[in-house]
Amino acid sequence: MTSQAHVLLIGCGAMGGALLRGWNKTGYYSVTVIDPLAEKALRSLNEIDPSYQPNIIVFAVKPQVMAEVVPAYRCFLPLNPLFVSIAAGTSIQTIQQLLTGTPRIIRAMPNLPATVGEGMTGLVSSTILPDQQRQLMENLFCSVGKTIWIQEESLMDVVTAVSGSGPAYFFYLVECLTKSGMELGLSEEEATQLARQTLIGAAEILKQSTESAEEWRRKVTSPGGTTAAALQAFEDQEFLKIVWTAAKAAVVRAKELSQG
């Protein structure tokens, strides 16, 4: 990027704040923040310099307040900025109706690890974006992790089910492994440390290598060994089906929430 992009961030809570920290680290963005309470933020749109010309406007407010917040930003429509929303379950069509006209809208679904720079963001656009703008969007979210473009907006519910809600599944697995270790005789402190660091270590291995999770699983599972015995028990209990059912439940819930 040759010149700084002017980003207007609306809402600087948990996720907006994480994005802001990522952007500030890159030095690529000149960011103006609007938030009623956040530090170094304008309190409302009324405080903005009338000559201000954002290239990108990011809505990072709760989905429940989108209908109330978005229409005020119609004033920027003549500048044709890229409007980005991270509000879960708020469709491009809804945002389009709130803004009116035919603005370029990008829906993004980051996840909690964005707060530590290891986020996974699914992106979908209302229009086919020229390469430069596509890159601009990727760079914006790459500052807090990795990005992936999704072809169909309806699949954003699946993104929500896999990466959006995903961190909690792994936390739950650590919880279950800790409890199992305790049931089998370890102290809580011992079991917690063992389970926690094991997830961190496994994640780091995936991070540092190009091999798939399946390849690593095969590599570390000696025939007839302890890991094989444990994995067989997972299979006997149809672990894949359990995970599939959980992801499906998240998709169904995401659809319900998006319908209000």
Ligand SMILES: NC(=O)c1ccc[n+]([C@@H]2O[C@H](COP(=O)([O-])OP(=O)(O)OC[C@H]3O[C@@H](n4cnc5c(N)ncnc54)[C@H](OP(=O)(O)O)[C@@H]3O)[C@@H](O)[C@H]2O)c1
């Ligand atoms: N957190 C996540 O892991 C995650 C993941 C993916 C997507 N998201 C999406 O990200 C969005 C924000 O979530 P969050 O967890 O960051 O929520 P949050 O912590 O509540 O942040 C929202 C921020 O917006 C501010 N705000 C409220 N009304 C505003 C207005 N009119 N103008 C400007 N700012 C306003 C809030 O201020 P007050 O608190 O003073 O009202 C708050 O600081 C949601 O739509 C959510 O679906 C979050």
